[in-house]
Amino acid sequence: MTSFKKSLSMIKPISHFLAVVSNQSVTHAGEALGIAPSRISESLKYLEEIWNVQLFRREGRQMKLTNAGQRAYERYHHLVYTLLDTVSEDIDPDAIPSxxxxxxxxxxxxxxxxxxxxxxxxxxxxxxxxxxxxxxxxxxxxxxxxxxxxxxxxxxxxxxxEEVIMKTRPFLAASPEIIQNIREGLYPEGAPFIRLLRLPESKEMKLKSTDATLKLKTVAASDNATAAQQMAYDGLGAALFTGLPTKPYLEKGRLEKIDHVVMPDIYxxxxxxxxxxxxxxxxxxxxxxxxxxxxxxxxx
Missing domain, CATH: 3.40.190.10 (Periplasmic binding protein-like II)
Structure with missing residues (x-):
């Protein structure tokens, strides 16, 4: 590998290394970059092998820099951001790409x-x-x-x-039959719930208007919001809708709102x-x- 090609191959592993420093965790770095944590770990292993150093030590759940890791961070984070600034300045921001x-x-x-x-x-x-x-x-x-x-x-x-465009108002919705069963207390172990895999698992949700807590029992899960919503339309269980103003989600007699829910802000x-x-x-x-x-x- 030529020196130039080797330098290019280092850019992504170094950016992964900087992300771990910023997030103090391989998992959180992967979430921040939108990639699998295993790829972050591979980059760290690659850098440690070619530099012949240990970059991090574990303290509980956090990743702390070793002395060698600190030196690498001080050297490379300035270079990476200087490169980004230089590239941004050289490209005409008013040019419309094809x-x-x-x-x-x-x-x-x-x-x-x-x-x-x-x-x-x-x-x-x-x-x-x-x-x-x-x-x-x-x-x-x-x-x-x-x-x-x-x-x-x-x-x-x-x-x-990132730029916030608007805050949404998430709500739970289900078929009229499921809503009636919830009101009659027919789900002692929790109302049937279709969970979105990208959201944290929850066994209960607090309802906004009544301040009551609704127990939930996951009966299906999907990483596709549209698929999860379709399951709710089909009467499989309640689903969480993020409240996007894209169309009238609710349909009387088929899918009706249970209540808005109290949860961390969704934008x-x-x-x-x-x-x-x-x-x-x-x-x-x-x-x-x-x-x-x-x-x-x-x-x-």
Missing amino acids: VLSITTPVDIGTHLMPSVISSFNKQYPNVEVKLFASDQVMDMSEADIDLAIRVGKLRGKATTE IFASWPGRRMTQGAKALLELFKLELSEQQKLYG
Whole structure:
């Protein structure tokens, strides 16, 4: 491997190393970067082998830098951020790329983005918009994503920036039969619940209007919000809806609201790699905000 190629191969492992320092945990670093913790561990092992040092020592659940790790951090974190600043300054932020890649959850991609992309194409007919609608969180750098619209808790990644668009009002919904059974106390072990795998497992939820606590028993789980909601439509159990103003989720006689729930704040937010959003991403994000505002008037 040439010296130049070797230097390039070091960039990603070093960024993983810096993320572990920032998050004090391989698991949290993986969550912050949107990649598997095993890949973070592989990067650390790679660096320790080529540098012939131990970078971290464990103290309980936290990762603490060794003296060698501290020296590596002091040397490389300045270089990495200087490189990012230099690249950002050299690229014209007002230039509209010929291709704009974005990712959104499935429901936003299905119900909001077609109108947004249509409006964007009228303003920028020479720009191709590639939409990746998925409930899986993508690695933005690896997938070459310019803009992500997310729903959930703010991630606070070291390698991306975030902007809150709006706060949602999550609620539980189920079929009328399940709601009636809940009211009659027919679920002593907990109401049947369809859990989203991306959310923390919960055996109970506090209802907002009554201040009561509803016991839950997971009967199914999915990493796809649309699939979980469809199970609720089919009467399998109650499901958590994040309250996106994308369409009227509820349908009388089939799926009805139990109550809004008390839980950590969930936001619709934008995320983009680096420190500056491209002009194309800015334009599309503004159109998305306008569309979201219109939908809020209709369904919020």
